[in-house]
Amino acid sequence: MNDTKALLEQFFKKDKRALARIITLVENQVPACCEILDALYPNTGHALRIGITGPPGAGKSTLVDQLAKHFRQQNKTVGIIAVDPTSPFTGGALLGDRVRMCDLSGDEGVFIRSMATRGSLGGLSQRTQQVADVLDAYGKDIVMMETVGVGQSELDIVETADTTVVVLVPESGDSIQAMKAGLMEIADIFVVNKSDREGADRTLLEIQSILTLKEQNQEWKIPVCKTIASENQGTSELAGHIEMHTRFLDEHNLFVTKRIRRLRKVVTDMVAIKLQQLFWTHDKRKMMDQMEDALFKGTFSPYQATQRLFADFLT
Amino acid sequence: MNDTKALLEQFFKKDKRALARIITLVENQVPACCEILDALYPNTGHALRIGITGPPGAGKSTLVDQLAKHFRQQNKTVGIIAVDPTSPFTGGALLGDRVRMCDLSGDEGVFIRSMATRGSLGGLSQRTQQVADVLDAYGKDIVMMETVGVGQSELDIVETADTTVVVLVPESGDSIQAMKAGLMEIADIFVVNKSDREGADRTLLEIQSILTLKEQNQEWKIPVCKTIASENQGTSELAGHIEMHTRFLDEHNLFVTKRIRRLRKVVTDMVAIKLQQLFWTHDKRKMMDQMEDALFKGTFSPYQATQRLFADFLT
Numbered sequence: 179m180n181d182t183k184a185l186l187e188q189f190f191k192k193d194k195r196a197l198a199r200i201i202t203l204v205e206n207q208v209p210a211c212c213e214i215l216d217a218l219y220p221n222t223g224h225a226l227r228i229g230i231t232g233p234p235g236a237g238k239s240t241l242v243d244q245l246a247k248h249f250r251q252q253n254k255t256v257g258i259i260a261v262d263p264t265s266p267f268t269g270g271a272l273l274g275d276r277v278r279m280c281d282l283s284g285d286e287g288v289f290i291r292s293m294a295t296r297g298s299l300g301g302l303s304q305r306t307q308q309v310a311d312v313l314d315a316y317g318k319d320i321v322m323m324e325t326v327g328v329g330q331s332e333l334d335i336v337e338t339a340d341t342t343v344v345v346l347v348p349e350s351g352d353s354i355q356a357m358k359a360g361l362m363e364i365a366d367i368f369v370v371n372k373s374d375r376e377g378a379d380r381t382l383l384e385i386q387s388i389l390t391l392k393e394q395n396q397e398w399k400i401p402v403c404k405t406i407a408s409e410n411q412g413t414s415e416l417a418g419h420i421e422m423h424t425r426f427l428d429e430h431n432l433f434v435t436k437r438i439r440r441l442r443k444v445v446t447d448m449v450a451i452k453l454q455q456l457f458w459t460h461d462k463r464k465m466m467d468q469m470e471d472a473l474f475k476g477t478f479s480p481y482q483a484t485q486r487l488f489a490d491f492l493t
Numbered sequence: 494m495n496d497t498k499a500l501l502e503q504f505f506k507k508d509k510r511a512l513a514r515i516i517t518l519v520e521n522q523v524p525a526c527c528e529i530l531d532a533l534y535p536n537t538g539h540a541l542r543i544g545i546t547g548p549p550g551a552g553k554s555t556l557v558d559q560l561a562k563h564f565r566q567q568n569k570t571v572g573i574i575a576v577d578p579t580s581p582f583t584g585g586a587l588l589g590d591r592v593r594m595c596d597l598s599g600d601e602g603v604f605i606r607s608m609a610t611r612g613s614l615g616g617l618s619q620r621t622q623q624v625a626d627v628l629d630a631y632g633k634d635i636v637m638m639e640t641v642g643v644g645q646s647e648l649d650i651v652e653t654a655d656t657t658v659v660v661l662v663p664e665s666g667d668s669i670q671a672m673k674a675g676l677m678e679i680a681d682i683f684v685v686n687k688s689d690r691e692g693a694d695r696t697l698l699e700i701q702s703i704l705t706l707k708e709q710n711q712e713w714k715i716p717v718c719k720t721i722a723s724e725n726q727g728t729s730e731l732a733g734h735i736e737m738h739t740r741f742l743d744e745h746n747l748f749v750t751k752r753i754r755r756l757r758k759v760v761t762d763m764v765a766i767k768l769q770q771l772f773w774t775h776d777k778r779k780m781m782d783q784m785e786d787a788l789f790k791g792t793f794s795p796y797q798a799t800q801r802l803f804a805d806f807l808t
Binding site: 212213215216219220223233434437438441442444445446448449450452453454457466469470473474476479480481482483484487488 | 527528530531534535538548749752753756757759760761763764765767768769772781784785788789791794795796797798799802803
């Protein structure tokens with residue numbers, strides 16, 4: 179208890195080690211984590227949250243780095259959350275993104291954290307949002323969340339962002355695949371990265387023609403821009419589009435809508451977890467183990483097993 | 494009630510329309526769905542469940558079709574569940590996979606269903622497993638579940654399979670990306686599809702060398718095979734590996750383990766849904782709406798809001 183208080187004090191004094199420590203506690207979903215987040219919420223709501231997503235190998239990490247450098251030149255502080263599919267061999271996030279960090283790690287204004295996708299408690303999108311809240315409360319002006327965008331939980335993450343950037347590369351059928359993966363639905367801005375590659379203009383046209391098919395029932399016209407992140411080309415144009423989208427959200431009062439949606443999600447996620455904790459007592463888990471055999475033999479069905487588990491619950 | 498009974502009767506008479514109808518009910522998670530699944534469970538546990546996954550564009554659909562044809566030649570009946578990221582434009586699963594079906598749709602022994610990933614009730618992996626249970630109870634010998642394998646919920650799906658096939662294509666860094674996406678962890682068999690492309694042998698070697706890094710603490714040696722699905726090359730070799738894996742599971746009593754794990758998951762999923770239903774009464778939802786403003790203003794935190802919601806629950 180006192181440890182937590184001391185830690186929070188350090189955090190609000192902008193101690194970078196306290197920040198890292200708190201993020202680790204949130205990632206591991208320790209019991210104190212609720213108390214900590216609770217203390218932080220009043221300070222959230224100031225950071226711009228940018229979600230960056232796209233297929234594997236689209237160059238998202240490099241693009242995020244270039245954007246971070248760009249924002250730093252404008253004297254904005256930056257937090258980066260790289261949602262990193264866990265390697266089965268190391269048990270942790272992969273080295274690739276850790277190596278990348280070196281480039282920015284000398285800069286006190288940038289904080290980068292890789293998050294593993296597997297083997298941890300709580301939903302991935304929930305944990306990511308909580309880490310974003312921590313970075314927000316710490317005072318970061320920009321929080322970037324980078325994910326591989328072909329999966330439900332990954333899409334959930336970027337949907338909590340204020341601005342979502344979808345990164346594609348010039349490859350045959352890539353834009354069609356992106357459409358299939360539901361990426362067209364969530365993009366506020368499109369990027370064709372590695373645009374020195376053959377077919378870049380065709381990919382750009384493809385995306386634009388798909389976008390014209392989409393009902394444009396809102397005033398924001400989704401831009402498509404070309405970058406070569408590895409050579410830092412197109413980054414400022416992209417940053418300009420992000421800025422325009424920020425203005426758009428502001429003018430249409432959409433920051434409020436997005437923030438309320440996020441807060442509601444935090445509550446419903448907490449409710450779901452608390453319900454599980456209340457339900458799965460030692461006795462209930464034992465009961466479940468004992469029913470295993472009957473389930474397998476078909477003596478009773480999963481539905482009947484569920485009813486048995488609920489027999490003395492809420493009565 | 495009587496409708497459900499009549500429907501089930503038709504189903505057990507192997508009426509294909511009753512099968513389609515029941516799958517739709519399960520997909521939409523209608524209330525009768527529990528009763529239906531309950532009636533089916535005693536008949537499940539006979540089908541071999543194959544999960545097929547890989548990055549977008551790896552040619553999974555074509556490969557699944559070729560495998561289906563192969564199994565049909567052995568006089569086995571086949572069910573295919575294609576988990577299909579929803580298009581934002583049609584609101585349903587994409588046409589691409591529907592078109593594909595034509596090739597097999599004349600065959601009474603094959604049943605194909607595309608499942609949308611978004612906008613539906615219940616977890617995706619839960620619904621997919623339930624549809625697999627329906628196909629299993631119907632008497633299908635083989636149930637193939639095809640997903641884009643770069644996302645937590647998609648990985649959850651294939652983990653409920655008996656045999657998991659991971660499909661890659663010869664492209665620079667693809668195997669590394671697969672490792673990043675956690676695919677190496679779940680593969681029982683690897684396929685390098687489109688193996689007439691340049692770099693196929695290198696990709697094969699890459700996978701093999703990554704596999705040697707992996708602790709091989711079980712007796713199953715993960716095979717890597719080459720296919721050109723579009724020309725039906727390598728399909729029977731792949732089918733041979735699947736058969737060998739089936740024998741391996743059988744000899745080591747692993748079908749039992751996998752089936753028990755699936756049944757337990759069905760129960761815990763049902764519990765989670767029932768808890769949500771019990772909790773989110775009309776009053777609680779109203780309470781949540783009323784707290785929105787206070788949450789936004791920071792008058793109280795999400796944690797405090799959660800506690801308020803639980804105030805009269807279980808006391």
